[in-house]
Amino acid sequence: MTPRTAEARAVERANQAFYDAVENSDLDALESVVLDGPLAESVAVVHPGWPVLRGRGEVMRSFALIMANTDYIQFFLTDVEVGVDGDAAVVTCTENILTGGPAEDDGSAGSLVGGLVVATNVFRRTADGWRLWVHHGSPVLAEDDDETAEAEHEE
Amino acid sequence: MTPRTAEARAVERANQAFYDAVENSDLDALESVVLDGPLAESVAVVHPGWPVLRGRGEVMRSFALIMANTDYIQFFLTDVEVGVDGDAAVVTCTENILTGGPAEDDGSAGSLVGGLVVATNVFRRTADGWRLWVHHGSPVLAEDDDETAEAEHEE
Numbered sequence: 001m002t003p004r005t006a007e008a009r010a011v012e013r014a015n016q017a018f019y020d021a022v023e024n025s026d027l028d029a030l031e032s033v034v035l036d037g038p039l040a041e042s043v044a045v046v047h048p049g050w051p052v053l054r055g056r057g058e059v060m061r062s063f064a065l066i067m068a069n070t071d072y073i074q075f076f077l078t079d080v081e082v083g084v085d086g087d088a089a090v091v092t093c094t095e096n097i098l099t100g101g102p103a104e105d106d107g108s109a110g111s112l113v114g115g116l117v118v119a120t121n122v123f124r125r126t127a128d129g130w131r132l133w134v135h136h137g138s139p140v141l142a143e144d145d146d147e148t149a150e151a152e153h154e155e
Numbered sequence: 156m157t158p159r160t161a162e163a164r165a166v167e168r169a170n171q172a173f174y175d176a177v178e179n180s181d182l183d184a185l186e187s188v189v190l191d192g193p194l195a196e197s198v199a200v201v202h203p204g205w206p207v208l209r210g211r212g213e214v215m216r217s218f219a220l221i222m223a224n225t226d227y228i229q230f231f232l233t234d235v236e237v238g239v240d241g242d243a244a245v246v247t248c249t250e251n252i253l254t255g256g257p258a259e260d261d262g263s264a265g266s267l268v269g270g271l272v273v274a275t276n277v278f279r280r281t282a283d284g285w286r287l288w289v290h291h292g293s294p295v296l297a298e299d300d301d302e303t304a305e306a307e308h309e310e
Contacts, residue, residue: 042238044247049296052247052273083197088243092199092207120291136275138293141204
């Protein structure tokens with residue numbers, strides 16, 4: 001919405017690199033995105049519907065587990081907003097997620113399921129560039145004000 | 156878990172002041188907790204199950220709405236972890252929430268409902284102290300590994 005500064009664009013690239021790493025099940029790429037060093041113990045991640053995972057080790061193990069149990073995942077990011085101040089930056093975005101089951105025998109993709117998650121990602125500037133400090137994703141449960149739709153179908 | 160530094164304690168107090176303000180439906184107190192100034196447009200909040208709200212104005216309106224529609228709310232914070240680095244700090248915590256309906260005619264409290272939310276709160280250091288930059292709360296949907304319990308009751 002707002003024109004990006006060079007810094008904000010660098011943060012947005014780091015944000016995209018994070019999702020690319022998960023999408024590609026590339027744990028090495030993810031290792032290079034997630035903050036390390038003195039702040040490693042304060043790295044925190046909340047996967048949608050999960051409790052808080054704290055500490056780089058626990059966070060990386062959770063992603064390894066997710067990658068091992070996900071045959072196909074693709075993120076279409078929308079509403080990407082970046083706020084940078086000094087050495088910290090906050091990204092908010094909507095993850096439009098497409099996941100799929102195992103591929104069919106003929107190599108075609110399994111059936112796909114869509115999902116909607118909102119995320120706040122906090123990045124920290126390091127000598128090597130921006131690194132992910134916090135990722136919090138959560139399901140969007142109520143998109144409109146109409147809460148009665150589900151109650152219509154009683155017989 | 157880790158002993159708090161003086162800075163971390165200051166952040167924890169700001170975090171508590173945020174929850175106190177919501178608990179007391181004190182919009183003025185909340186005004187003094189939420190970051191203002193050049194970064195006001197990047198203030199972001201995700202209420203549990205909601206999409207992202209971005210910008211201080213929209214965030215404050217959402218809290219005013221929540222306060223107007225909440226007769227009683229109390230937060231018991233657990234697992235409060237603070238990470239401080241320079242002018243930014245990240246708090247993760249579990250909000251054990253008690254909400255209640257309208258008071259009875261005799262003045263006693265209405266029936267109470269419990270809820271479990273995990274939150275990541277990002278604070279920014281200002282000349283006036285630590286201020287809330289981002290609040291992301293999300294429901295904990297799966298506390299244990301047993302996903303089959305709900306499927307047991309088909310007849």
